[in-house]
Amino acid sequence: MNSTTTAGAPERASSRIERHALIDRLFHWITAATVLVLLATAFLPTFGVQFAWVTPHWIAGLVLIAAILFHVVRAPFAQSLRSMWIGARDIRDLLAIARFNLRLTGEPPPKPGKYSLAQKLIHHLFALVLLTAAVTGGLMMVRMDTPWWRRNPYWLADSTWGVIYVLHGLAALLLVTMIIAHVYFALRPEKLLFTRSMIRGWITREEYERHHDPERWRVSE
């Protein structure tokens, strides 16, 4: 679990709380870079920007698949799955957020643990869409020559390939909408602390106390 104070001078150690370990930040930014390369190499040729897009597309795809496999294997052991689990308390939080935003109550909603319900939902949605894109993309590589195998377009029936193409394209299109929303929230002033933590790894203790429930996200003193 990576919810510890950062090492360094005593005053720094007491004022900074690690939110994302370096390895998790590297995973995030490698995933982001590969997805942007994949979307650019997928869509730019359809808009008339002609270049040899196939090779960078499948190479970026392989890097993305490797990153996802690394995260899937590492996360259950190195991170707290509980912090990402959506439970009954999150549903109660959602109702409290709705009541507050609809002005049915003046009481602010409870503070979340390490991740808010919205952050958990966007993580799970990205996981679903990226896994769909990765699995279908991996299958589509059977139909092209690579340094490791010769293409085999007859491995599956045409109708099955059609479904795979539809799922791959739908995942790519959903990523366009999701990335816009993700970047928008990352740039909102009240969310910049989370963006900084995904770059530098930490939030301040004051931010921790203001945005998180210490009972739901326990960190060392």
Place this chain on the structure above:
Amino acid sequence: MEILRISRDVYGREVLQGISLDLFWVFLAAGIAFVCVHALYRWLFAPKR
């Protein structure tokens, strides 16, 4: 606007080719619309914490 790309094989049967990439603009517009609606809501209507 078509949603799916469909062609015909040598026997005249319909073959699913994938999703229509014209939908790119729909998904792009949906993302921009979400951002605009949320920003306006937070700016004009959302209760201050």
